[in-house]
Each structure stands twice: as structure tokens, then as C-alpha cells.
Amino acid sequence: xxxxxxxxxxxxxxxxxxxxxxxxxxxxxxxxxxxxxxxxxxxxxxxxxxxxxxxxxxxxxxxxxxxxxxxxxxxxxxxxxxxxxxxxxxxxxxxxxxxxxxxxxxxxxxxxxxxxxxxxxxxxxxxxxxxxxxxxxxxxxxxxxxxxxxxxxxxxxxxxxxxxxxxxxxxxxxxxxxxxxxxxxxxxxxxxxxxxxxxxxxxxxxxxxxxxxxxxxxxxxxxxxxxxxxxxxxxxxxxxxxxxxxxxxxxxxxxxxxxxxxxxxxxxxxxxxxxxxxxxxxxxxxxxxxxxxxxxxxxxxxxxxxxxxxxxxxxxxxxxxxxxxxxxxxxxxxxxxxxxxxxxxxxxxxxxxxxxxxxxxxxxxxxxxxxxxxxxxx
Numbered sequence: 001x002x003x004x005x006x007x008x009x010x011x012x013x014x015x016x017x018x019x020x021x022x023x024x025x026x027x028x029x030x031x032x033x034x035x036x037x038x039x040x041x042x043x044x045x046x047x048x049x050x051x052x053x054x055x056x057x058x059x060x061x062x063x064x065x066x067x068x069x070x071x072x073x074x075x076x077x078x079x080x081x082x083x084x085x086x087x088x089x090x091x092x093x094x095x096x097x098x099x100x101x102x103x104x105x106x107x108x109x110x111x112x113x114x115x116x117x118x119x120x121x122x123x124x125x126x127x128x129x130x131x132x133x134x135x136x137x138x139x140x141x142x143x144x145x146x147x148x149x150x151x152x153x154x155x156x157x158x159x160x161x162x163x164x165x166x167x168x169x170x171x172x173x174x175x176x177x178x179x180x181x182x183x184x185x186x187x188x189x190x191x192x193x194x195x196x197x198x199x200x201x202x203x204x205x206x207x208x209x210x211x212x213x214x215x216x217x218x219x220x221x222x223x224x225x226x227x228x229x230x231x232x233x234x235x236x237x238x239x240x241x242x243x244x245x246x247x248x249x250x251x252x253x254x255x256x257x258x259x260x261x262x263x264x265x266x267x268x269x270x271x272x273x274x275x276x277x278x279x280x281x282x283x284x285x286x287x288x289x290x291x292x293x294x295x296x297x298x299x300x301x302x303x304x305x306x307x308x309x310x311x312x313x314x315x316x317x318x319x320x321x322x323x324x325x326x327x328x329x330x331x332x333x334x335x336x337x338x339x340x341x342x343x344x345x346x347x348x349x350x351x352x353x354x355x356x357x358x359x360x361x362x363x364x365x366x367x368x369x370x371x372x373x374x375x376x377x378x
Contacts, residue, residue: 005224009143010235014163018143018227020220024170025056025131029064032129035165037100040067041129042092044115045106046075049133052176057106057131068104069095073111077263080114080149082158088118099123102165108134108181109141109269113156116147120162130167134177135185135219136270138169139192139226144234144244150263154330155255161239169227171219182212183306184270187277189222192229194277194298195249198348200225201301208305245352249342250276256327257311260320267314274307275314283364284343287356294347311369321365325358 004021019031032041041061045054050072058068071091073079097103105115105128112130119128132142148159174182186208193201204211204222211218230247237244254269254276261267281295299309308314316324328339335354339361343353 005220007224007228007231009163009231011163011238016163016165016167018167018169018231020138020169020171020223020227022170022172022216022220024168025053025060025173026063028057028060028131028168029062029066031168032061032102032104032166033064033066035127035129036066036102039065040069041102041104042069042071042095042097043104043106044071044073044088044111044118046079046108046111047072048075049107049111053133053173054106057104069097071095073114075110076265077110077150077269079110080156082149085114085118085149088114089122092118092122097122097126099126101126103128104131105129105142105164106131106133107137108132109137112137112142113146113148113159116145116162116164117149117159120147120160125162127165128162130164132167132169133173135174135182135223136188137185138171138174138223139185140188140230140247142167142169143227143230144247145238153259154327155258155263157330163238167227169223171216171223174219175214179306180268184268184274186212186305187270187274187302187307189226190298190302191247191249191273191277192226194281194344194347195246195342195350196348197225197229198346201347205301208301212305245340246342246350249344249350250274250278250280252276252328252331252339252341253279253324255331256324257314257316259327259330260316260323261314267308271308271314274302275309275311278302278309279311279364279368280342281344282368283341283361284345286364286367287343287360290344290346294344297347312371316369317371318366318369321362321369324365324369325361 105112130142132138145163148156151157233244250273254272257272278299284290285292285295
């Protein structure tokens with residue numbers, strides 16, 4: 001059992017704690033009780049998470065006299081849709097979830113985003129608690145108040161900023177994750193090292209394999225470092241008007257890759273981010289901002305633990321270039337019609353670039369999307 005680690009997202013009157021540890025579900029009632037106004041909660045979970053862990057959460061809540069109202073949804077990125085949002089809101093109204101009730105988002109990033117968005121809308125806004133069950137959601141999507149659903153033209157284009165009242169990151173839940181999901185979450189962990197913490201990236205190079213193999217203390221440390229970094233960005237720039245944009249390292253490319261592969265299991269979000277971060281470093285090197293050695297180092301580490309690092313790994317090639325650019329033009333960071341990228345000067349030193357020329361992007365994509373043999377010949 002790891003010792004609980006607690007940190008605070010400093011947002012004044014809306015500040016909230018992130019608790020990181022093991023066996024948190026068994027103590028959920030005691031941990032969540034202080035943010036409740038009456039002893040009942042609605043729990044939104046996907047069917048896969050519910051089959052594994054819902055009983056333990058309900059027992060933990062019942063031990064503190066808290067009644068739970070579970071709502072189960074299908075797993076997968078397709079659940080972040082208008083249809084599922086409407087159905088969830090109707091179900092919450094049917095259950096008479098009131099303004100003084102609390103909704104628990106119990107699952108990975110899909111459930112956290114959808115349930116958080118529903119909480120922002122119901123009765124013009126009710127409180128919610130995040131209990132993320134994947135590595136990706138524990139280190140990234142559960143923290144910071146971004147909630148959303150996908151649109152046909154892009155990822156997370158419809159949503160709201162709605163901060164949770166509490167985040168419980170139980171690293172013990174990661175033991176039930178499929179290997180591919182764990183690796184996808186690790187891509188977001190690496191992001192924090194690449195964008196602003198070279199020492200953490202070096203730590204991951206030394207300990208990443210053991211972390212992925214199941215070492216609970218290493219996992220808790222990685223979640224804590226990642227959450228502390230994100231909490232700092234959120235406290236300084238809650239609505240992403242400035243420095244918080246750095247958290248999107250790899251996401252402009254990555255979201256375009258996800259859109260082009262249909263937001264499907266063909267490419268998980270963390271896998272797309274891994275490819276996107278390599279592309280961001282390669283693009284930075286091409287533009288003269290960072291060394292090719294740093295780009296190679298980032299790619300080698302991600303590849304060494306089994307993450308995809310090339311667009312070709314997702315089956316994309318030269319014919320997809322124009323579509324990828326079209327997807328990028330729908331990115332939320334576009335300003336005055338200009339594409340925005342998070343680029344790098346070095347590992348641990350990233351910056352926002354709003355002045356990238358289209359011809360430079362086209363030239364880079366032509367190279368990045370070329371078959372492996374063609375890249376080697378160049």
C-alpha cells in the first residue's frame with residue numbers, strides 16, 4: 001500500500017485536492033463526504049469499469065452512509081457524443097439529481113469528459129468528483145476542469161471549463177488496465193518531462209519500464225509529478241489563454257491523427273499524443289529550434305516501451321496530408337486562422353508557436369508521412 005499523497009489545485013474559492021494512493025475506493029465515503037451537501041451521489045461509469053470496480057466504490061460509499069445512483073454507458077471514444085450526452089442528462093433528470101447533489105465521474109478520460117460536461121449543464125451546473133481509472137486520466141484529463149464531447153469535425157470541440165470538487169487517483173486500479181491502455185497513459189506522463197521537466201524525463205528513461213511492469217511506488221510518484229505539473233499550469237492559466245497551452249505538446253498533430261483514424265480503437269489518444277510529440281520535436285528540429293538528437297531521444301524512449309512514434313504506425317501515409325491539415329485547422333488553438341503548435345527548444349523546454357508557415361508544415365508532413373524506406377533515403 002502506498003502512503004496517500006495529497007496536493008491542491010490552487011483556484012481560490014474553487015480550489016480542490018487531488019488524492020493519490022491505493023485502496024481509495026474502500027475509503028471513498030470518508031474522502032468524498034466532506035464535499036457533499038446530502039448523503040447521495042450519482043455515479044457515471046462505463047460498463048467495463050463497472051464490471052471490475054463499481055461494487056467496491058458503492059461499498060466504500062455505503063460504509064459512510066452515502067447512497068449511490070449508478071448510470072452505465074458503453075465504453076469507447078464514440079461515447080463522447082451528443083446522443084450519449086442527451087441520454088445521460090435525461091437519465092440524471094429522471095433520477096431527480098438536484099443542484100445540491102454531486103455526480104461522480106468513474107472511469108477513464110471519456111467518462112470524465114462526458115460526465116463533467118453533463119455536470120456543467122445539469123441545473124445550470126452541479127458539483128462533480130473525478131475518480132479516474134486509467135493512467136491517462138489520472139495524470140491528465142481528470143485534472144484541470146476541461147470537459148467536452150467530440151464533434152464530427154474534431155475532438156473536444158464542444159465543451160466547458162468545469163472544475164471538479166475532488167480528484168481521487170487510486171493507482172491500484174491501474175493493475176486491471178490492459179497493457180495497451182497503460183502504455184497510452186504513459187505517453188501523457190512522458191509529455192510532462194518533454195514539455196517542461198528534463199529531470200523527470202531522465203527519471204522516466206531510468207524507471208519507465210519498472211513503472212509499467214507494476215511498481216506501485218513508481219506509479220504513484222509519476223502520477224504525483226504529473227498532477228503537480230498540471231495543477232501549476234491550471235492555477236496560473238485556468239482557461240488556457242497563455243501558458244496552459246504548453247500542455248498541448250503533441251496534441252495538434254495527435255488530434256489530427258485521431259480524427260483521420262475516426263476516433264476509434266485504431267489509435268488511442270495516448271498513442272496519438274506519443275506520435276504527435278515525436279512529430280512536434282522533429283518539426284522543431286526541422287525549423288531549427290532544437291537539435292535532431294533531442295528529437296531522436298524522445299522517439300527512442302517512446303518506442304523502447306512499445307508506443308507508436310510514426311504516423312505510418314497508424315496506417316497513414318502521403319495521401320492523408322491534406323486531410324491532416326484540414327483537421328488541424330479545426331483545432332481549438334487556432335487564432336485568426338493561424339495554426340498553433342507547441343514546439344520545443346530542447347527536452348524540458350517547450351514554447352507556443354503561432355507563426356508557422358504553411359509551406360514549412362507541408363514540407364515536414366511530406367517527409368513524416370513518407371514510407372520508412374523513403375525517409376531513410378533522404
